[in-house]
Amino acid sequence: MALNDDEGLQPLDLVGHGPVIPVIVIDRLEDAVPLAEALVAGGVRVLEVTLRTSVALRCMEAIAKAVPDAIVGAGTVRSVTDAQAAKNAGCRFAVSPGYLSEIGNACRELDLPLLPGVATGSEVMAANRDGYSFLKLFPATAVGGIPLLKSLAGPFADVMFCPTGGITLQTAPDFLALPNVPVCGGSWLTPADVIARKDWGRITELAREASRLRA
Numbered sequence: 001m002a003l004n005d006d007e008g009l010q011p012l013d014l015v016g017h018g019p020v021i022p023v024i025v026i027d028r029l030e031d032a033v034p035l036a037e038a039l040v041a042g043g044v045r046v047l048e049v050t051l052r053t054s055v056a057l058r059c060m061e062a063i064a065k066a067v068p069d070a071i072v073g074a075g076t077v078r079s080v081t082d083a084q085a086a087k088n089a090g091c092r093f094a095v096s097p098g099y100l101s102e103i104g105n106a107c108r109e110l111d112l113p114l115l116p117g118v119a120t121g122s123e124v125m126a127a128n129r130d131g132y133s134f135l136k137l138f139p140a141t142a143v144g145g146i147p148l149l150k151s152l153a154g155p156f157a158d159v160m161f162c163p164t165g166g167i168t169l170q171t172a173p174d175f176l177a178l179p180n181v182p183v184c185g186g187s188w189l190t191p192a193d194v195i196a197r198k199d200w201g202r203i204t205e206l207a208r209e210a211s212r213l214r215a
């Protein structure tokens with residue numbers, strides 16, 4: 001499925017590359033490229049690098065330049081400035097934890113595909129109004145998880161979700177079994193302690209496990 005490819009938005013296939021989008025926090029620039037290479041080696045190409053650290057933008061830039069098989073995007077996009085910075089860093093898509101029309105419109109202007117975060121029906125409607133129908137449900141487990149996704153499928157039958165927040169290798173299959181969930185997100189593929197000890201082999205194993213889940 002193409003990501004929010006309504007008129008005016010650049011389509012990006014985020015679903016055809018596997019069932020899980022890793023949500024990544026990188027503290028050291030030197031870890032960016034080997035981490036991305038380890039994920040790609042495990043079959044995970046779509047990478048959401050969060051804008052939560054001071055080196056995040058430089059990490060995205062490094063991955064975009066050095067790991068051509070990775071499709072790198074920016075997570076934690078909370079402002080128009082963040083979206084612009086992500087585009088400048090070479091990101092192919094952006095993910096926001098919530099939704100603001102100004103971010104939706106700015107991403108359209110920037111030709112930067114956006115996966116907007118929503119947690120309520122009103123937010124789904126605001127994002128739909130602005131042309132977005134593939135949405136991130138965040139924080140997925142905390143706001144209602146599978147029962148909420150089943151409920152949303154009634155009034156929002158044409159909306160697809162990437163639930164993220166509180167999902168694990170064990171619970172991901174139940175989310176992916178829902179007709180309105182083609183892909184889910186999670187940080188379990190890139191644990192902080194594994195990155196800290198530069199155990200890239202373990203990252204590849206975690207990626208391989210995730211990529212084998214049913215898409």
Ligand SMILES: O=C(O)C(=O)C[C@H](O)[C@H](O)COP(=O)(O)O
Nearest residue numbers: 050075076097164165166186187
């Ligand atoms: O930083 C952002 O913009 C986010 O979107 C938050 C992440 O999606 C979640 O923190 C991932 O949740 P966990 O898999 O439970 O760790």
